[in-house]
Amino acid sequence: MRMKHLRSFLFFGLVSSVVSSNCNEVNLDARIREREEDQKFHDCRGCKAFETSEENCPLTGFDCDGSQLLKTNVLTSDDHCTCAQMKCADPRAMLMVDGVLANKVVCRNLTWFTPLGDVAESAACAIDCVQCPVLPNVGYDNSPLLDPFVPSAQDGPHHCSGGKLLASNPPIGPIVHREAGVWFACSGGQWRMMNADNSHTDVFYTRLQCIKGQCKPLPYYSSSVCPVKHRCYSPQFLDSDAPNAEKKMTCMTPSALRYTDTLDQIAAPICFLGGWSSYGVNINPDTKVTCVDCPNFLVDDSASVKPERINYGQITCPSKKLHVNIQVCLPVIGCNWLPVPIKTNSIFCDTDFTWDSTGGVLNNFASIKDVVNHNIKWRAECKD
Numbered sequence: 001m002r003m004k005h006l007r008s009f010l011f012f013g014l015v016s017s018v019v020s021s022n023c024n025e026v027n028l029d030a031r032i033r034e035r036e037e038d039q040k041f042h043d044c045r046g047c048k049a050f051e052t053s054e055e056n057c058p059l060t061g062f063d064c065d066g067s068q069l070l071k072t073n074v075l076t077s078d079d080h081c082t083c084a085q086m087k088c089a090d091p092r093a094m095l096m097v098d099g100v101l102a103n104k105v106v107c108r109n110l111t112w113f114t115p116l117g118d119v120a121e122s123a124a125c126a127i128d129c130v131q132c133p134v135l136p137n138v139g140y141d142n143s144p145l146l147d148p149f150v151p152s153a154q155d156g157p158h159h160c161s162g163g164k165l166l167a168s169n170p171p172i173g174p175i176v177h178r179e180a181g182v183w184f185a186c187s188g189g190q191w192r193m194m195n196a197d198n199s200h201t202d203v204f205y206t207r208l209q210c211i212k213g214q215c216k217p218l219p220y221y222s223s224s225v226c227p228v229k230h231r232c233y234s235p236q237f238l239d240s241d242a243p244n245a246e247k248k249m250t251c252m253t254p255s256a257l258r259y260t261d262t263l264d265q266i267a268a269p270i271c272f273l274g275g276w277s278s279y280g281v282n283i284n285p286d287t288k289v290t291c292v293d294c295p296n297f298l299v300d301d302s303a304s305v306k307p308e309r310i311n312y313g314q315i316t317c318p319s320k321k322l323h324v325n326i327q328v329c330l331p332v333i334g335c336n337w338l339p340v341p342i343k344t345n346s347i348f349c350d351t352d353f354t355w356d357s358t359g360g361v362l363n364n365f366a367s368i369k370d371v372v373n374h375n376i377k378w379r380a381e382c383k384d
Helices: 002-041 368-373
Strands: 062-064 070-072 085-088 094-097 105-108 111-113 124-128 162-164 166-168 183-187 190-194 200-205 207-211 231-233 236-239 247-250 257-259 270-272 275-278 281-283 289-293 308-310 314-316 322-330 334-337 346-349 355-358 378-382
Touching: 062 094, 085 094, 322 346, 355 368, 368 378
Parallel strands: none
Antiparallel strands: 062 124, 070 085, 085 105, 094 124, 105 111, 162 183, 166 207, 183 190, 190 200, 231 289, 236 247, 247 270, 257 289, 270 275, 275 281, 308 314, 314 346, 322 334, 322 378, 346 355
């Protein structure tokens, strides 16, 4: 008898548990359906979410990041009298609608409204520009190559202050971006590089350097002794492969680069961060420079084969038979070229950028340089 009552108790207990479990599931399903219907049909909970648009950002004073997220209040089964609201997910950001601070929008009649009662079709999350950190001027220290970073005022598409600068990110190295003229702006409370279309990149910077300008060639001016004593030409402005150098200036002959006013040599000048220097000595960007070379030489215009100038420093003949002729001037006869040119081994441009020769006796002159020093004309000729 006792066993029979025990079986009855276990049976009814099991049935009661099953019924209770089924009731809970039914209630849960009902709540889910109620919430779905509430969000779908209730006129203050059925507003559709919209994406942010930077067109809602105020012209100045705030930065609106299109990647900032919006959030709505969480609806539960107890929210029967609470209408949906939307605001910025970032607690630092403020919701802007048509350039006006709204802070949040509220759903009514399936439409989003601002607290002032204006319809909100889109919005933007704005962060006050003043929240961008003050960046240290790395390596400035009154350097002649660098300027202190002073943020410019807001203008045009740049809602917050910005500037053209070089920037660095400590985890990567002292300087990781060295492209002059790139725009950086305060965005989302951080200094970020801007794209060409003024949109934000995801690259953040915490240190920076400001250059005075891009590397430009030193101005070329021909010397007053050209072309009488020397031949002058413009130096080459090239990319440099030297450490801490962006550009270099050079001549066809490395030692030919000179200061125009003194003709003193400029040794291996390089440009870095917009400034020129030579072995650590700064060069004024207005310094006039020139390349010097031996002057043009005379030839016999009637000759079928004429000497050639090669490598900016040597005169040669295709036949390898190079001769030098000088002009002799007498009071009665006048000036005439020697009837028989003097053979020479070579004619070359000396280190002082005047022509010289080896071999031959030039009518009692030791060399072409000796002829030039006596202001006597000479010309190069080729013989068969």
